[in-house]
Amino acid sequence: MTLHQNLIAGEWIGKEGTKNVSPSDTNDIVGTYAQANADDAKMAIAAAKAAFPAWSRSGILERHAVLRKASDEILARKEELGKLLAREEGKILPEAIGEVTRAAQIFDFFAGEALRLAGEVLPSARPGIGVEITREPIGVIGIITPWNFPIAIPAWKIAPALCYGNTVVFKPADLVPGCAWAIVDILHRAGLPKGVLNLVMGRGSVVGQALLDSPDLAGITFTGSTATGKRVALSSLEHNRKFQLEMGGKNPMVVLDDADLGVAVEAAANSGFFSTGQRCTASSRLIVTEGIHDKFVAALTEKLKSLTIDNALKAGSHIGPVVDDKQLAQDLDYIEIGKKEGAKLAFGGERLERDTPGFYLQPALFTEATNKMRISQEEIFGPVASVIRVKDYDEALSVANDTRFGLSAGIATTSLKYATHFKRNSEAGMVMVNLPTAGVDFHVPFGGRKASSFGPREQGRYAAEFFTVVKTAYTLP
Numbered sequence: 001m002t003l004h005q006n007l008i009a010g011e012w013i014g015k016e017g018t019k020n021v022s023p024s025d026t027n028d029i030v031g032t033y034a035q036a037n038a039d040d041a042k043m044a045i046a047a048a049k050a051a052f053p054a055w056s057r058s059g060i061l062e063r064h065a066v067l068r069k070a071s072d073e074i075l076a077r078k079e080e081l082g083k084l085l086a087r088e089e090g091k092i093l094p095e096a097i098g099e100v101t102r103a104a105q106i107f108d109f110f111a112g113e114a115l116r117l118a119g120e121v122l123p124s125a126r127p128g129i130g131v132e133i134t135r136e137p138i139g140v141i142g143i144i145t146p147w148n149f150p151i152a153i154p155a156w157k158i159a160p161a162l163c164y165g166n167t168v169v170f171k172p173a174d175l176v177p178g179c180a181w182a183i184v185d186i187l188h189r190a191g192l193p194k195g196v197l198n199l200v201m202g203r204g205s206v207v208g209q210a211l212l213d214s215p216d217l218a219g220i221t222f223t224g225s226t227a228t229g230k231r232v233a234l235s236s237l238e239h240n241r242k243f244q245l246e247m248g249g250k251n252p253m254v255v256l257d258d259a260d261l262g263v264a265v266e267a268a269a270n271s272g273f274f275s276t277g278q279r280c281t282a283s284s285r286l287i288v289t290e291g292i293h294d295k296f297v298a299a300l301t302e303k304l305k306s307l308t309i310d311n312a313l314k315a316g317s318h319i320g321p322v323v324d325d326k327q328l329a330q331d332l333d334y335i336e337i338g339k340k341e342g343a344k345l346a347f348g349g350e351r352l353e354r355d356t357p358g359f360y361l362q363p364a365l366f367t368e369a370t371n372k373m374r375i376s377q378e379e380i381f382g383p384v385a386s387v388i389r390v391k392d393y394d395e396a397l398s399v400a401n402d403t404r405f406g407l408s409a410g411i412a413t414t415s416l417k418y419a420t421h422f423k424r425n426s427e428a429g430m431v432m433v434n435l436p437t438a439g440v441d442f443h444v445p446f447g448g449r450k451a452s453s454f455g456p457r458e459q460g461r462y463a464a465e466f467f468t469v470v471k472t473a474y475t476l477p
């Protein structure tokens, strides 16, 4: 099998590799991918540092052309890349193709942003003096990404980094090197100068840690667990560098008595269970008022019964496997915890056997849960959701906000009054009305509050806050 190597200073290098195994079928080897070590990471950082002066001064047409070309190729290959993504991560093929399309849109958006770089000219408080405010790239950026969006998350970090003139060392999650390699290969062939984008695939504890320990990174942008996010933060304070963290969620989905039942059930099923519940924007707390509670639980249970859980590549699958055995064990542990805490397992929660050996789990729906339970407070990151019964809107809002996280929050209601109040008073970075809590646009800010996020927002033109630094220049002509 061809060895997919790391890209350092414009050269593909690496001798030893590990096998990338599909969670839908553990006999399916997606590819062999090189494993970098700490020295490789240091070489990659040195290469990015050497490439920074030229790239930071490169013309906007050059940056535009590379990003645009990458977008075009990703879009043209969306079926093939979608299949790769579905094989290595376990997301069903239509979702995977959708994610690839989103990556292409992100590169297209930032190709445009390269042409829209702007500053401000202001009069000084002192007559005769001019003040210019401009944005400059920050330097070498370390990008550390998780496994659950293996092409979209790298895209929404790499595209703005390059657009604003930074150079990059990219460490993808060890479980999903395939999409990472493909995206770097595309950008490399699109004409990036040597060293501007470097790929170091390997373990977080080795390669990721080497990035954290480096004094030469000007910034680290990270998506993943709260525990690793904390390490990124502490090491960044030590090295006086910028950092941006997107971490967990325990997102609420409120369903009010006046909701359209069909809309509420579709939103809850999507939020809680699609993509196998492996989204930081997933909703695992369904907060439902008394008047609609029983109808909602019955309709959601029927919906869950109708879903097919099977190989991500199989036509007709609605939900693929859990990403690996470790995550499956975590999901099953939480299902046991929920039962012991006194919640009622109303549906699912069983491990499933399919034609191909994989990590299949029947979506699990708890009822009679309280917000104090661990299943209501800790991120499970699997197809497990709980219904919490509440008296009225006021209690629903209070329960929705009673969490240390604050990424996204949803409400199903036909009341303009409650929708408006919820948008204003939800303690989340993103609020959805009559829509799933997950599945966001590519051109608007993404991020949360409280323990979910730290630092400036990602995506859209707000990305400039992290990937640039402002300079204020005074001139006496």
Ligand SMILES: NC(=O)C1=CN([C@@H]2O[C@H](COP(=O)(O)OP(=O)(O)OC[C@H]3O[C@@H](n4cnc5c(N)ncnc54)[C@H](OP(=O)(O)O)[C@@H]3O)[C@@H](O)[C@H]2O)C=CC1
Pocket: 144, 145, 146, 147, 148, 171, 172, 173, 174, 175, 202, 203, 204, 205, 207, 208, 209, 210, 212, 223, 224, 225, 226, 227, 228, 229, 231, 246, 247, 248, 249, 279, 280, 327, 330, 379, 380, 381
């Ligand atoms: N907010 C989100 O979108 C995500 C949240 N999670 C949450 O985190 C839980 C665990 O998932 P997991 O994949 O282990 O999350 P991690 O935080 O461990 O992984 C995220 C990234 O950080 C890397 N990493 C791990 N350790 C270090 C380190 N010491 N220094 C630098 N980088 C490091 C990982 O590398 P590698 O994996 O290659 O070892 C990966 O690239 C999930 O169950 C879920 O609750 C997970 C993924 C995404």
Ligand SMILES: O=C(O)CCC(=O)C(=O)O
Pocket: 148, 149, 153, 223, 278, 279, 280, 281, 437, 438, 439, 440
């Ligand atoms: O819901 C989405 O579209 C994005 C979710 C996400 O970024 C994540 O789970 O890490």
